[in-house]
Amino acid sequence: MADRVYRAAPPETLRIEALGDLTVLFDRRSMQTHLMIQPMPEILAAMADDRCNAATVAERLAARFDLGGEGDPMPLIAERLAELAAMGLVAEA
Amino acid sequence: MSAIRTLVDLLAGRREAAALAPREWDGVISVARAEAMLATLAHRLEGAALPPAVAALFADQRAAAAVAQAQSMWEAEMARRALASERIEFVLLKGTAYAAAGLSCAEGRQIGDLDILVLVSDIGRAENELLEAGWEWVKSDPYDDAYYREHMHELPPLIHKARDRMIDVHHTILPQTHRIAPDALSLVSDAVTTENGFAVLCPTDMACHCAAHLLADGDLQGGLRNLWDFHSLTRDFAAADPGFWGKLDARADRHGLHAPVHRAARLARDLYGSALPSGWDRHDPADLWFKRRLLARDDWGHATHFALQQAFYIRSHWLRMPPLMLSRHLWTKWRKR
Amino acid sequence: MRHSTRIAVGPVQFRIGSDWRAPVAVLDRLYAGYPRDDTRPADATVRLFAARPWRRWLRPSVQIGGDFVIPDALPLPLSMGLLAAEMGMNLQVALGWRRHLLLHASAVARDGRAVIMSGESGSGKSTLAALLGEDGWRLMGDEFTLIDPAGGDALAFPRAVSLKNAAIAEVAARVDTARLGPLLAGTPKGDIRHLIPRADAIAAMHEPARPALLLFPRFGGEAAIEPMGEGEAFVRLTEASTNYVALGEPGFAALTRLVRETPAFGISYPDSTTGLALVEQLFAEAVR
Incomplete structure (x- = not known):
């Protein structure tokens, strides 16, 4: 899969609330509620307002969190980005 | 006075809300709900003197309609994202188009499926992209599927597997078997872009499609709502462009929709008080039947005039299909019951 | 329609029309003690009608209609007209109400604090609420509980309680028979008998109560209490709500607030006595 470039939903369109170990996210554009677990909210936060591909996201996450160091995180992050795109929370840029 | 008449009068502004007895x-x-127009009425009467219970209910309806409309616009956005990578251009139709263009008839309007128009040459690619982006065929039997593809003006409906919303992909605005064949190419090439970047039909085409949808493409089910669209669209377009009615006349001729567009205008005049220019302001005795059909609901919201409904149902198929095909269609449908 | 009546339950004003007198007569008896304002326009309309004209007399069967309908719903025999009315009323609320977050849950209150019980049918939520309502609690409702998006309070919907099967005898043993409706035997939902809530519960139906406890009861098995996380309670309540999606952000805000501010538990109980004791115990801990 090509390393696609995405942009996250503008922060003012999202309302994110932590409920215990779940994060619930309300998207004011779609009126949809999304349930999330790690690392989805972290990915969205890491993307900020920039155009990002899996590599940039991995780099930013690594700077903030310990990614465990076992294996390449890129394919996993690319998969998560595609899931976020299906939910409409990131869009190809 | 019957409730449905009162509804029409309230929408037209012929009757003051404050003049209604509480029990009216x-x-x-009920009839506004049955016609999917309760939130439209709630917008029309915003700020009017209303009994507190009605004012509260109407506020609920306006809020709910705003949520529903955002959901509908999101479907358009997701279709845009799905079709963007292949650069497939599409035009929004009906309710989503009115909302995207910020037209007054969109206020409180219930929007069902997402209807989009693509060039017939793009329809295969559009289908592929949508399937890839999570839309699926609604389970249907082979007869229905073949019927849609061969004879209707759309793909069989697709439903999104996560969002559970339908999309209808059209390549013209009337079935191919219909006695009228609008100029589909000009519908797309003359489309205009809204502020939020969606393509919608140009004003005259939008009014033509609205009339076609109301009178040529169905059995007048939900007709009051579609007629309200037509009334609001033509009023707003004529206010912005004094030459609108003349252009609409020419455009309707081009699409072969002269009769339905003129009838829609007369019905809008008779029910909602549309102001028509000379040349449009005529009378046709047959309009009476259409008005009866549009107003066929009792005070409990229940559809009345069963025979009239059936007549319009058969008429809608008669318009859509040559007689031999019609009998084959009704026969197949009947056997499946 | 030939016969009609008006009923106010909590914030909802119903108008109910019928082709037959019997369903309206029994509704009028069950709801005689409810406040009635005949000049108030109806929020919701229910129609009980004969699917074909001759079905008014010949093996009369009641079709449920109204503002919202379930396509292809099967008609009920006229002897079950009251059940048809109840189903019609539920349907209008479930599909039409937009002012509050609607939870498919029973509720009772004491000292202005509410216990909200959500569960599938068969979980015993209705029976528990009915029994608590006879035992020092204010019955708020056996079917729906409304959450005010603005303030987060629970609002009552104290319709006539729909007792089913074994619960009928259990409750009937404790109440005056004048508060019971006719026995509807062998309905598609089993035996049904309605209970008129106590007069004080009806009189208090517009008084909000602050949620104190969210319970997810399960009838059967050993007595057990299982604390539930905010996330799971949130997910379960979205599933128990018929209008969560339609409310948009106010619904989201109301629900996140509810699960954050209200302790939630799953409870199992082998019999009603144990169930009632568990509710009392958890409530005492919650309001302490």
């Missing part, structure tokens, strides 16, 4: 609202609310 029961019927008005």
Whole structure:
């Protein structure tokens, strides 16, 4: 899969609330509620307002969190980005 | 006075909300719900003197309609994202188009499926992209599927597997078997872009499609709502462009929709008080039957005039299909019951 | 329609029309003690009608209609007209109400604090609420509980309680028979008998109560209490709500607030006595 470039939903369109170990996210554009677990909210936060591909996201996450160091995180992050795109929370840029 | 008449009068502004007896609202609310126009009425009467219970209900309806409309616009956005990578251009139709263009008839309007128009040459690619982006065929039997593809003006409906919303992909605005064949190419090439970047039909085409949808493409089910669209669209377009009615006349001729567009205008005049220019302001005795059909609801919101409904149902198929095909279609449908 | 009546339950004003007198007569008896304002326009309309004209007399069967309908719903025999009315009323609320977050849950209150019980049918939520309502609690409702998006309060919907099967005898043993409706035997939902809530519960139906406890009861098995996380309670309540999606952000805000501010538990109980004791115990801990 090509390393696609995405942009996250503008922060003012999202309302994110932590409920215990779940994060619930309300998207004011779609009126949809999304349930999330790690690392989805972290990915969205890491993307900020920039155009990002899996590599940039991995780099930013690594700077903030310990990614465990076992294996390449890129394919996993690319998969998560595609899931976020299906939910409409990131869009190809 | 019947509740449905009262509803029409309230929408037209012929009757003051404050003049209604408290119990008259029961019927008005029920018939407005049955016609999917309760939130439209709630917008029309925003700020009017209303009994507190009605004012509260109407506020609920306006809020709910705003949520529903955002959901509908999101479907358009997701279709845009799905079709963007292949650069497939599409034009929004009906309710989503009115909302995207910020037209007054969109206020409180219930929007069902997402209807989009693509060039017939793009339809295969559009289908592929949508399937890839999570839309699926609604389970249907082979007869229905073949019927859609061969004879209707759309793909069989697709439903999104996560969002559970339907999309209808059209390549013209009337079935191919219909006695009228609008100029589909000009519908797409003359489309205009809204502020939020969606393509919608140009004003005259939008009015033509609205009339076609109301009178040529169905059995007048939900007709009051579609007629309200036509009334609001033509009023707003004529206010912005004094030459609108003349252009609409020419455009309707080009699409072969002269009769339905003129009838829609007369019905809008008779029910909602549309102001028509000379040349449009005529009378046709047959309009009476259409008005009866549009107003066929009792004060409990229940559809009345069963025979008239059936007549319009058969008429809608008669318009859509040559007689031999019609009998084959009704026969197949009947056997499946 | 030939016969009609008006009923106010909590914030909802119903108008109910019928082709037959019997369903309206029994509704009028069950709801005689409810406040009635005949000039108030109806929020919701229910129609009980004969699917074909001759079905008014010949093996009369009641079709449920109204503002919202379930396509292809099967008609009920006229002897079950009251059940048809109840189903019609539920349907209008479930599909039409937009002012509050609607939870498919029973509720009772004491000292202005509410216990909200959500569960599938068969979980015993209705029976528990009915029994608590006879035992020092204010019955708020056996079917729906409304959450005010603005303030987060629970609002009552104290319709006539729909007792089913074994619960009928259990409750009937404790109440005056004048508060019971006719026995509807062998309905598609089993035996049904309605209970008129106590007069004080009806009189208090517009008084909000602050949620104190969210319970997810399960009838059967050993007595057990299982604390539930905010996330799971949130997910379960979205599933128990018929209008969560339609409310948009106010619904989201109301629900996140509810699960954050209200302790939630799953409870199992082998019999009603144990169930009632568990509710009392958890409530005492919650309001302490």
